[in-house]
Amino acid sequence: MKVVLSKRADAKLLEELKPDVVVIATGSKPLVPKIPGVENAVLADDVLAGRVSVGRRVVVVGGGLVGVETALHIATQGMEATIVEALPEIARDVEPASKLALLRPGGVLETHKVKVITNANVIEVRRNGVEVLIPPIERRFIEADTVVMAVGREPNIDSALIEGAKRVAKEVYIIGDAKAARKVIDAMHEGFFTGLKI
Numbered sequence: 001m002k003v004v005l006s007k008r009a010d011a012k013l014l015e016e017l018k019p020d021v022v023v024i025a026t027g028s029k030p031l032v033p034k035i036p037g038v039e040n041a042v043l044a045d046d047v048l049a050g051r052v053s054v055g056r057r058v059v060v061v062g063g064g065l066v067g068v069e070t071a072l073h074i075a076t077q078g079m080e081a082t083i084v085e086a087l088p089e090i091a092r093d094v095e096p097a098s099k100l101a102l103l104r105p106g107g108v109l110e111t112h113k114v115k116v117i118t119n120a121n122v123i124e125v126r127r128n129g130v131e132v133l134i135p136p137i138e139r140r141f142i143e144a145d146t147v148v149m150a151v152g153r154e155p156n157i158d159s160a161l162i163e164g165a166k167r168v169a170k171e172v173y174i175i176g177d178a179k180a181a182r183k184v185i186d187a188m189h190e191g192f193f194t195g196l197k198i
Contacts, residue, residue, distance in 0.1 A: 011164025021173070021198050022165040025191065028153040028177035037125035044070040044150035054079060055145020059130050061122050063090030067150035068102060068109070074148075075112035082115040082142060084132060090116055117142070153181035171198070 007013065014022065030043045044066050046052045056079055060071045063085030071081040083090055091099045102108045109116065120132040120140070129143040155178050165172045173194050176187030 014164045021171045022169040024174045025176045026156045026178045028181040029156040031152040031154045040125045040127050041147040041149045057144045058146045059144040060148045062150035064093050071114045075114050085118045086121045
C-alpha cells in the first residue's frame with residue numbers, strides 16, 4: 001500500500017498510482033444562491049470557523065440547521081442576529097427534541113434574542129442589509145452590518161477526477177457529501193458500508 005499525503009488528487013495522480021478501487025469522498029461546499037449583490041455577503045462556514053468577523057447587527061439568510069447554529073453563535077457573542085427564511089418555519093432539518101428546545105416559548109432562540117422572519121425571500125443583498133419579498137407583495141429592507149449566507153450545501157465534486165478514476169480503476173465509489181450534501185451520520189454509514197464492500 002502506498003500513502004500519498006499533501007497532494008491534490010487528480011486524474012494524473014490516479015494514472016500514476018493505477019488503483020484498483022477509488023473512493024471519492026471530497027465533501028461539500030456552501031451553496032451560493034444567485035441573488036443580486038450576494039458578493040456583499042459572507043459564508044456561514046467562514047463565520048463559524050472564525051475566518052471573518054461580523055458587525056453588531058447580523059442577518060443570517062437561511063433557517064436550516066447551519067443558519068440557526070450561525071445565528072446562535074453570533075447572538076451568544078452579544079451581537080443582534082436575525083434569521084431570514086423563505087419557508088414557513090425554521091429548523092426543519094433539526095431533530096425534534098433539539099428543535100423544541102430552540103423554538104418553544106422561552107427556548108434557546110428567545111433567550112438569546114434571535115429574531116426570526118419566515119416566508120421571506122431575499123431579493124437583494126446590499127452592504128447594509130437585505131431586501132426581502134414577503135408574499136404576496138410586501139417588500140421590506142432589513143438593516144445589517146453583516147449578511148451571512150447559510151442556504152445549504154452542494155457536492156464538492158470534480159468531474160475530471162471522476163472521469164480519470166473511471167479510466168484507471170475497476171471500481172469507483174462516490175460517498176458522503178460528494179454524493180449528496182447531507183448529515184455526517186450519512187457519510188459515516190456510506191464510508192463503513194463501502195469499506196465492507198471493497
